[in-house]
Amino acid sequence: xxxxxxxxxxxxxxxxxxxxxxxxxxxxxxxxxxxxxxxxxxxxxxxxxxxxxxxxxxxxxxxxxxxxxxxxxxxxxxxxxxxxxxxxxxxxxxxxxxxxxxxxxxxxxxxxxxxxxxxxxxxxxxxxxxxxxxxxxxxxxxxxxxxxxxxxxxxxxxxxxxxxxxxxxxxxxxxxxxxxxxxxxxxxxxxxxxxxxxxxxxxxxxxxxxxxxxxxxxxxx
Numbered sequence: 001x002x003x004x005x006x007x008x009x010x011x012x013x014x015x016x017x018x019x020x021x022x023x024x025x026x027x028x029x030x031x032x033x034x035x036x037x038x039x040x041x042x043x044x045x046x047x048x049x050x051x052x053x054x055x056x057x058x059x060x061x062x063x064x065x066x067x068x069x070x071x072x073x074x075x076x077x078x079x080x081x082x083x084x085x086x087x088x089x090x091x092x093x094x095x096x097x098x099x100x101x102x103x104x105x106x107x108x109x110x111x112x113x114x115x116x117x118x119x120x121x122x123x124x125x126x127x128x129x130x131x132x133x134x135x136x137x138x139x140x141x142x143x144x145x146x147x148x149x150x151x152x153x154x155x156x157x158x159x160x161x162x163x164x165x166x167x168x169x170x171x172x173x174x175x176x177x178x179x180x181x182x183x184x185x186x187x188x189x190x191x192x193x194x195x196x197x198x199x200x201x202x203x204x205x206x207x208x209x210x211x212x213x214x215x216x217x218x219x220x221x
Contacts, residue, residue: 003207004214005198013188016220017050020186023218024055024130027182031129032064038129041068041177043142044083045134047188047220052091062096068125070133070177071143071159072105074114074168081166082107107170111158114170122155122172128180131211135187138163139194139204143171146205174208183211187219195221 010016024040031038042048067087075082084104092102103121107114133141140146143159150157155176159169177183185206187195198206198217209215 001210003210006214006216007199008216008218010218010220013047013050013220016047016186016188016218017054019218020048020051020132020184021054021058023182023184023216024051024132025058025060027130028060028065031181032061037064037066039066039068039125039127041070041128041131041172041180042083042087043070043132043134043186044086045186045188047186048132048134049086049090051186052087056091056094060095063098065097066101066103066125067092067097068103068121068128068172069105070131070141071169071171072107072114073166074107074111074170075166077104077108105170111160111168111170115154115156115158118170118172119154119156122176126179128177129182131177131180131183133177133183133185133206133209135185135191135194135206136164137191137194139197139202139206141185141206141209142177143169144174144205144208174205178209178211180211180213182213183209183215185215185217185219187217187221189221191219191221195219
């Protein structure tokens with residue numbers, strides 16, 4: 001399936017974060033009106049976290065929100081490098097989303113066990129309403145790295161030999177991340193080479209995400 005990409009540039013990272021925040025709120029309203037629940041997959045990274053801080057200030061029916069993570073590092077639950085800890089501290093612990101609806105990846109159990117466990121959460125979620133993803137300088141997204149080969153039919157992957165520490169991680173698969181009503185990449189920082197390669201349709205992990213609705217790339221680079 002060919003990836004359809006819609007590029008949306010912003011002048012500053014603050015404008016980017018505000019745009020992401022608004023897109024999340026619109027998606028939430030749409031999903032809750034249609035289905036009574038909103039299933040959101042979170043990305044790590046500077047710009048998404050800025051958006052999470054904005055969301056923490058909003059009035060919402062948080063009881064309808066269900067939160068997932070695109071990937072996680074195999075570190076202790078209280079490690080500052082974990083995506084879940086940052087999201088909790090900046091947003092999720094500050095609002096009334098039921099704890100049973102915040103689905104952290106149990107990556108502290110190790111890559112294989114963590115991936116196997118989280119696959120059940122992903123399967124139960126079914127189609128997501130909105131997936132947020134970042135992109136690294138090498139074109140990786142979540143913990144899907146260039147040159148890594150995974151079973152394309154899996155919902156989650158145990159990741160080893162990550163080019164960025166820690167080596168072991170758990171990631172939702174490209175297949176499962178593509179099973180969403182909307183997919184937004186949030187790209188900031190010095191990613192010019194990766195963006196150029198993406199636009200030139202080079203084979204990067206970010207190009208393997210192909211939801212039916214296409215992909216929006218909100219960027220400030």
